[in-house]
Amino acid sequence: MTGPDETALAWARARAGGPLRVPVGTPAPAGMLRLPEPSGDGAWLVPQVPETADARVLAEMGLAGPLLEQPNDTARLLAAVLRCCWPDPLAPIWPGVTAGSAPVLAVFGELTGPRDEMAHRRSAVAALRRLDQAGWLLWDETADTIRLGPRVALWSGSDLSTLRQLWRTMPGPQPAPPAPEAAP
Amino acid sequence: MTDDGLVQQGLDDLAGEAAVLRVYRQAFAVLAREAEKMILSPQLLDVDEAILSAFAASGSDGLTEEQVRNACRAFPEPTVSRRFEVLKGYGAVTKVFERPNERYYRAAFAPYIMLLFLRRIAERGGQSELHQLLSLEHESVSAATATDADGRASVERLTQVFRLIANELSIMSLGADVVQLRENAQLLWGNEALIRRAEKVHATVLERWPSLDRECQWLRAGLAAYRDAIDAAAARLIERAGTTRALGLLPAEEWRTFARTADTERLGAVLDGFVFDAPAPWFDPQVMTEAVETGGRPDTARMPPPRPVGDADPTETSPATDQDTIRATVEDLLATRDFVEVNEVLRMAPDWAAARRLLAQLTAAHHDPALPYALTWAEGLDVAEAASPAWVTPGRLTRTETQP
Numbered sequence: 143m144t145g146p147d148e149t150a151l152a153w154a155r156a157r158a159g160g161p162l163r164v165p166v167g168t169p170a171p172a173g174m175l176r177l178p179e180p181s182g183d184g185a186w187l188v189p190q191v192p193e194t195a196d197a198r199v200l201a202e203m204g205l206a207g208p209l210l211e212q213p214n215d216t217a218r219l220l221a222a223v224l225r226c227c228w229p230d231p232l233a234p235i236w237p238g239v240t241a242g243s244a245p246v247l248a249v250f251g252e253l254t255g256p257r258d259e260m261a262h263r264r265s266a267v268a269a270l271r272r273l274d275q276a277g278w279l280l281w282d283e284t285a286d287t288i289r290l291g292p293r294v295a296l297w298s299g300s301d302l303s304t305l306r307q308l309w310r311t312m313p314g315p316q317p318a319p320p321a322p323e324a325a326p
Numbered sequence: 327m328t329d330d331g332l333v334q335q336g337l338d339d340l341a342g343e344a345a346v347l348r349v350y351r352q353a354f355a356v357l358a359r360e361a362e363k364m365i366l367s368p369q370l371l372d373v374d375e376a377i378l379s380a381f382a383a384s385g386s387d388g389l390t391e392e393q394v395r396n397a398c399r400a401f402p403e404p405t406v407s408r409r410f411e412v413l414k415g416y417g418a419v420t421k422v423f424e425r426p427n428e429r430y431y432r433a434a435f436a437p438y439i440m441l442l443f444l445r446r447i448a449e450r451g452g453q454s455e456l457h458q459l460l461s462l463e464h465e466s467v468s469a470a471t472a473t474d475a476d477g478r479a480s481v482e483r484l485t486q487v488f489r490l491i492a493n494e495l496s497i498m499s500l501g502a503d504v505v506q507l508r509e510n511a512q513l514l515w516g517n518e519a520l521i522r523r524a525e526k527v528h529a530t531v532l533e534r535w536p537s538l539d540r541e542c543q544w545l546r547a548g549l550a551a552y553r554d555a556i557d558a559a560a561a562r563l564i565e566r567a568g569t570t571r572a573l574g575l576l577p578a579e580e581w582r583t584f585a586r587t588a589d590t591e592r593l594g595a596v597l598d599g600f601v602f603d604a605p606a607p608w609f610d611p612q613v614m615t616e617a618v619e620t621g622g623r624p625d626t627a628r629m630p631p632p633r634p635v636g637d638a639d640p641t642e643t644s645p646a647t648d649q650d651t652i653r654a655t656v657e658d659l660l661a662t663r664d665f666v667e668v669n670e671v672l673r674m675a676p677d678w679a680a681a682r683r684l685l686a687q688l689t690a691a692h693h694d695p696a697l698p699y700a701l702t703w704a705e706g707l708d709v710a711e712a713a714s715p716a717w718v719t720p721g722r723l724t725r726t727e728t729q730p
Contacts, residue, residue, distance in 0.1 A: 160606050196608070197606075197607075197608030200608075201610070207607060207608060208606060208607050209607075210607040213607075213613075213617070214617040214620070214621070215617075216607075217609055217613060217614045217617035217618070218614075218617050218618055218621050220609055220614060221614050221617070221618045253618050253621040254621050255621060272607075276606035276607055277606060278606075278609065293606065297611065301610075301611045302611075304611035304612060304615065305611045305614070307615070308611065308614060308615045308618060311618070312618065
């Protein structure tokens, strides 16, 4: 099943489309990380390259990576999602829990500071879309829920400890009933 | 990729010019009359070269200053005059006959030799000159007519050279940053051959004039210091290269040679163990932390430029509203029918301007693909003297599909 051809094909798919959703029982090809869905319905395959060959090499060599619009807002939104969908920072980051968009947007609002409601909403949705496309989070637009995406499993141990510190510095989602202004 | 290539090449050129200038300044240091009176750009050397080549082409009559300026008209005239004055001041250009009002000048050959020499040094980093110097020294100490004074002088010169190189290198390898060290890495290449040649001179001298053993000992010490300095500098570079993938560790020529001469397998082996991730942005936790920390501050959001008051922004909402207005108007006219005659509609209008507005709306309804109306025109002209539009082309507005 995982002959060289299968492996090459899986890598080519991942190269073109990012993390792959596969049905239950698919073995992981060489070099790929297999992340089971919490619902038991299939799994994700994420290409895991050595740290000496992944995207941060680009930064080290001073080359431009893929262009990211609004990098700061996008990073803030990812941080907000991390705060809401990773309930216990000592537990593994995948799969995390599902969160509604309202608490995520509330945390994002805390991080970005006071902004016009429309602008806030617009930048949040744009960042959600960008992150969803890149596999950093899974955004169910119809149910309006957000989860961490399979790509978060690529953060290394030292990355995770930095993220834990970040997690602790951020305000958590409000456990109280959802703020009325969060859902226009 | 090509853009990067161009930029890279530009930077390389710049770095090359800076290196050339550094060597020029070092080499001219012994010639300069006072500090801070040095040439400041390699282009000035081009001017010098042009002046000297003008003299070379002139034959035995020499040239007047005007002729020189004419021959060098590719360069700015003030620059040429200034360089001419400098060359004159240093005696590189002299009057053909030493008398007042002499207009013809001749050039000495030594400055041009110096220029050639400098250019060579700048191109090869002084390595090959050092090699040649060593060969010459070896020749002179091996010559049958050489005396022990020659041998002593030769050994002393070499001792000085190697001490200077070793000092420069070891100071750099101790204190300088890696970039500077890398720039001077040329001193590290081919050093084995240099040391071997120096040892050959040393052996010859020691064999011929055993009385010079003290001087030879200094030379040995100088060579050893050079070797140690190389080891220290190379170790530091290699240590840094391990963590930064510094492609600049080797000079660009080495990489080019490698790329040209290596076979496919060797070239491919460079990327062994490299696999490239899907082209998605990577989020470094450090960057995320920075973004979060800077987030609360009121950032410098760009404000839209001020607009004249009353110039409400109609662009975003108008198409939809327009469509609704048109649809309402047309539906009013059609009521329950499926078509309506245009001349009836226009004659119903209270005045000419209102009829014109109606016609505009009908036309718009026809052209809007989202609206299910079509306007067809017939031949001829319907004229009515007393009516408001005096003449109308008969036409018909049809609903193309039934409205829900």
